[in-house]
Amino acid sequence: MTSPNGPPPESQPDKSENDSPPPRLNFIQEIVEDDLRTGKWGGRVHTRFPPEPNGYLHIGHAKSICLNFGLALKYGGLCNMRFDDTNPSKEEEEYVQSILADIRWLGFGWDDRLYFASDYFEQLYDWAVQLIQAGKAYVCDLTPDQVREYRGTLTQPGRESPFRNRSVAENLDLFARMRAGEFPDGARTLRAKVDMASPNVNMRDSVMYRILRATHHRTGDAWCIYPMYDFTHGQCDSIERITHSICTLEFENHRPLYDWFIESLGIYHPQQIEFARLNLTYTVMSKRRLLELVTGKHVSGWDDPRMPTLAGLRRRGYTPESIRLFCERIGVAKFNSTIEISQLENALREDLNRRAPRVMAVLRPLKVVIDNYPAGKTELLEAVNNPEDPAAGSRQVPFSRELYIEDDDFREVPPKKYHRLSPGVEVRLRYGYLVTCTSVEKDPQTGQPTVVHCTYDPATRGGNTPDGRKVKGTIHWVSAGEALKAEVRLYDHLFKTENADEVPPGGSYLQNLNPDSLVVATALVEPSLATAKAADFFQFERQGYFVVDQDSRPGALVFNRSVSLRDTWAKIEKKA
RNA sequence: UGGGGAAUAGUGUAACGGUAGCACGAGGCGCUCUGGACGCCUUAGUCUAGGUUCAAAUCCUAGUUCCCCAGCCA
Numbered sequence: 001m002t003s004p005n006g007p008p009p010e011s012q013p014d015k016s017e018n019d020s021p022p023p024r025l026n027f028i029q030e031i032v033e034d035d036l037r038t039g040k041w042g043g044r045v046h047t048r049f050p051p052e053p054n055g056y057l058h059i060g061h062a063k064s065i066c067l068n069f070g071l072a073l074k075y076g077g078l079c080n081m082r083f084d085d086t087n088p089s090k091e092e093e094e095y096v097q098s099i100l101a102d103i104r105w106l107g108f109g110w111d112d113r114l115y116f117a118s119d120y121f122e123q124l125y126d127w128a129v130q131l132i133q134a135g136k137a138y139v140c141d142l143t144p145d146q147v148r149e150y151r152g153t154l155t156q157p158g159r160e161s162p163f164r165n166r167s168v169a170e171n172l173d174l175f176a177r178m179r180a181g182e183f184p185d186g187a188r189t190l191r192a193k194v195d196m197a198s199p200n201v202n203m204r205d206s207v208m209y210r211i212l213r214a215t216h217h218r219t220g221d222a223w224c225i226y227p228m229y230d231f232t233h234g235q236c237d238s239i240e241r242i243t244h245s246i247c248t249l250e251f252e253n254h255r256p257l258y259d260w261f262i263e264s265l266g267i268y269h270p271q272q273i274e275f276a277r278l279n280l281t282y283t284v285m286s287k288r289r290l291l292e293l294v295t296g297k298h299v300s301g302w303d304d305p306r307m308p309t310l311a312g313l314r315r316r317g318y319t320p321e322s323i324r325l326f327c328e329r330i331g332v333a334k335f336n337s338t339i340e341i342s343q344l345e346n347a348l349r350e351d352l353n354r355r356a357p358r359v360m361a362v363l364r365p366l367k368v369v370i371d372n373y374p375a376g377k378t379e380l381l382e383a384v385n386n387p388e389d390p391a392a393g394s395r396q397v398p399f400s401r402e403l404y405i406e407d408d409d410f411r412e413v414p415p416k417k418y419h420r421l422s423p424g425v426e427v428r429l430r431y432g433y434l435v436t437c438t439s440v441e442k443d444p445q446t447g448q449p450t451v452v453h454c455t456y457d458p459a460t461r462g463g464n465t466p467d468g469r470k471v472k473g474t475i476h477w478v479s480a481g482e483a484l485k486a487e488v489r490l491y492d493h494l495f496k497t498e499n500a501d502e503v504p505p506g507g508s509y510l511q512n513l514n515p516d517s518l519v520v521a522t523a524l525v526e527p528s529l530a531t532a533k534a535a536d537f538f539q540f541e542r543q544g545y546f547v548v549d550q551d552s553r554p555g556a557l558v559f560n561r562s563v564s565l566r567d568t569w570a571k572i573e574k575k576a
Numbered sequence: 577u578g579g580g581g582a583a584u585a586g587u588g589u590a591a592c593g594g595u596a597g598c599a600c601g602a603g604g605c606g607c608u609c610u611g612g613a614c615g616c617c618u619u620a621g622u623c624u625a626g627g628u629u630c631a632a633a634u635c636c637u638a639g640u641u642c643c644c645c646a647g648c649c650a
Contacts, residue, residue, distance in 0.1 A: 025590095051650095052649090052650050089649090090650085144647080147648075153578085153646055154645070155579095156578080158646090185648090186648060198578095198579085199578045199579040200578090200579055200580070201579080201645060201646050202646095207647085209648085210648035228647090228649085229650045232650095233650085249580095249582090249644065250644055250650095251650090253579075253580055253581085253645050254645090255580090256580090276582085287650095329588085329589085329599060330588065330589075330599095331590085331599095332589095333582090333589070335588090335643095336582070337589090338587075338588090339588060339600090340601070342587090343600050346599090346600060358612095384609090387609095388614095429609095430609060463609050464609080472611095473611085474610065475610090476610075541612080565612050567611075567612090568611045
């Protein structure tokens, strides 16, 4: 059976008749499958999503959430929810609630496995004592400046702290007194006794505990010392018996330290795997900057529909399905990459195309009068709700002598390849009638068209052409008498450059904010929208996908544009 | 002559010594009561230089470029 590396056989022996698509696994799924095969963790897959509650979740977190919860789902394992809340000066209950809500909205759950690093403070303290007893940790009196100085540089080794060789007894006493609140904030730290000459600066006697009097969102004032992330994270994963501790690339340098703690403590040792965080064009992703956009009032809040936060995307009209689809498509790797925002937008279009009810709405209204249509008459015409989904049925839309069409759907002098309305040209009013433009009234001052006059062909009711004739253009419209006014918020990219950081020396990314990222217009929408509720989504035919904003009220509808439809005409026109 | 990572079409991501494929983008055609959707086609890639091999994106050697690390942040 076995043969040396010979030439490949002519035919593919392994190809089965019904060739199922090859399983395209990312490198983490491969590790998990390998582990499952070898029984490394006894067949268990247990991950966790461990955010710090110091800000809102963004699309980058969604990648990690989909990865961690997705792995558990795919391999019949579990994924814990855990907050890394070791720095009370930055963390707030508001953030834990928003984070939990966002993850649920995304479609993931954790049953009763909601944990907090702060739940483990007592255990962490005991482990710190254990390391002191083992001679592997010491209380250090150096000031922050001195610590930095003693640490050395990236190219030069550090020097040992003069407090490094205190006795176990003294360390035990001092550490107990740190906890008891005998020393002021920042006066001392507990440090790991590792190696001040290590080329990895994380190993140069990393700080384990600092004295910090701040009220913790969960433990209140019970503690005045708090463990550092580095002394916390790995042990939390250990306590929860996590199998695969998935984190982002920047923690790769910390892995030896985590390993050192866990080995020194002799406790369960999860496997850490690092992947590249998500970057997107035309936006920023760091928590610092998102916070800055909010506090600097550059956006209306964490849930501003221009923000890449999950709260913002949700309000923008992004669906959980579209975000999950996006995360699946971008893959997972160790290469620092920047995904084009069109990839995200396309995932939304793909989801909404299938599901969004179609509706007619005129964003920039231009009046049309059908001169040969009886005044005062209104008839109801049937419109298909979703051509992608026959089960969605149809609805009635009113039609009358006076209508509004999209300003852009009429040109007095049509450019080449323009298929819409212009003098002498016949177009179809979608689900209505075929109409021909006979004349146009214009504003004497500006020359802008104010009223377009047409005649209609009564034989084309419903938009049909019994004689089989073709029209090049089909445009949308609303009946003047029945249309509803609605506020529409037309959103565009938050930044005008792909890379927000592309600024002249000394400049700020804020200079790249797109001044047109929000344009508000008053639209006229068909009356069926009267009862639309917040979060309902629609396709405004030929325009884009819109969602009802939370600000919307009956009689004062507000729609957010989630994403526009692909616009081939815009491309043609741009080229000309 | 600090350490740790990473390099595949424009952007991402597969191919695990044996036909470099997929998605998005871009360009074109068809179809269409949405210039949408859908279908078809085209464009375009293994960081560089050597080496091993019948065969290299994959293995080896050397180089290049990019990212991360000197918080009592996470």
